[in-house]
Amino acid sequence: MKILFIIMRFGKDGLATNIAELADGLVNKGHEVHIITGGFKEQKDQDNTFFSSLRQRFANLGIKMHYFKEPQGGIFAKGYHSLKSLVQIIFRITKIKPEIIHCHSPNLTFIPWLLGKKFTSTVHADTIRPNARYKHPTLLIAVSEGSKNFTETVMHTPPESIRMVYHGIPERFSEPETQENLKRLKREHQIPEDKIIIGLVGRITQQKGTDVLVKAIGQYMPKELIHKIFVVIVGDYQTPKHELWxxxxxxxxxxxxxLKVLGFQDPKPFYQLFDVFVLPSRSDTFGLVAVEAMMGGCCTIRSNGNGASDQIEHGVNGMIFPMEDSASLGKQLTEVLTNDDLRKSMALKGREKALACFTLEKMTSNTLKVYQELKSL
Structure with a gap:
């Protein structure tokens, strides 16, 4: 099939990772993938290696990239550029002639709708609200029970058009790292050898709940345990102000x-360096990094945002705490860090769950089922 993705821009986030993984899975199954996008959220004062690697990955896969200029400036300039970009996107679509249109940005769903095309869209965020630019897709892909409920209650999506497809990740996350490599990472990043490591992967911002984790450790864990731990964050500050925060x-x-901030990079080896992984987000549609940690064999604790109940059976293959509840998180961290058998058991069962339910192969196959259904309508 000839498949077209439409996305506003790529950022350093789970959306970019998910799109790259899905594109990889589709290409490896013999499909042709095109991407129409406004580009990449590169910033002059930050490390943009992630974006250069993403570009190279798309190039290696043979994905055809088609760019439009994202509207900027004042109200009149923005209006003019919006119209110009719209014409450019429509021209690209008519030239590509895709069999499937998959819109990954909700505020661009009006474009295939304007063209009278059948299309699908994935719920990547629970922060959007109904607006003039959002149009219901022919088939909507929800990535968790929470995101399904969100689309029904907030976006008013017809329930009969919703299809569930969990996010998936490559099985490379389950491949063991050598002890030599883990020791090298600790040396390179000056991570103490004699400490219990609590890890977090994601942007440093209120939305991702960085403060929830800090408060949980500082206020709700025993002082004698605090002396034994060290926190590692693999991710960038959302803005310079967040560093001061x-x-x-x-x-x-x-x-x-x-606590040490390492900056955004491939988190794969770090999941096996962490003793416990925490996802304290205030907003998620799935929480992809939690699944990566689980597949890496790391005991995982996360907030009860969207995706939590899909991924974790509390106390069996991980733990779930109420969103923003630092006291509960502190209690759970204390429990798993003082009970080696419990921590190892949940890590093992979490890995089994991730390999059974959240692989790239499963995500790709289930997405293709939606595409086939879309074609048949």
Missing amino acids: LEGLLEEHKLTGK
Whole structure:
């Protein structure tokens, strides 16, 4: 099939990762993939290696990229550029002649709708709200029970048009790292050898709940345990102000020097370096990094946002705490860090769940079923 993805822009986030993985799976099954996009959210003052690697990955897969200029400027300039970009996108679609249109940005769903095309769209965020640019897709892909409920209650999606497809990740996350490599990572990043490592992967921002984790450790864990731990965050500050915000939090909770920010990079080896992985997000549609950690064999604790109940049976293959509840998170961290058998058991069962339910192969196959259904309508 000739498949077209439409996305506003690529950022350093789970959306970009999911699109890259899905494109990889589709190409490896013999399908032709095109992407229409406004480009990449590169910033001059940040490391943009992620974006250069993403471009190279798309190039290696033979994916054809088609760019439009994202509207900017004042109200009149923005209106003019919006119209110009719309014409450009429509021209690209008519030239590509895709068999499947998969819109990954909700505010661009009006474009295939304008053209009278059947299309599908994936719910990648639970922060969108109904607006003039959002149009219901022919078939909508929900990635968790929570995102399904969100589309029905908030976006008013007809329930009969919703299809469930869990996010999936490559099985490389289950491949063991050598002890030599893990020791090298600790040396390179100055991570203490004699500490229990609590890990987090994601942007440093209120939405991702960085403060929830800091408060859980600083206020709700025993002091004798706090002395034994070290926190590692694999991710970038959302803005320069968030660096000052985190520094203030650490100072407030007397945790200065007990946390290190490594910057955004391939998190795969770090999941096996962490003793416990935490996802404290205030907003998620699935929480892809939790599944990566589970597949990596890391004991996982996450907030009860969308995707939590799909991924974790509390106390069996991980733990779930109420969103923003630092006291509950502190209690759960204390429990797993003082009970080696419990931590190892949940890590093992979490890995089994991830390999059974959340692989790239499953995501690709189930997405193709939606595409086939779409073609038949």
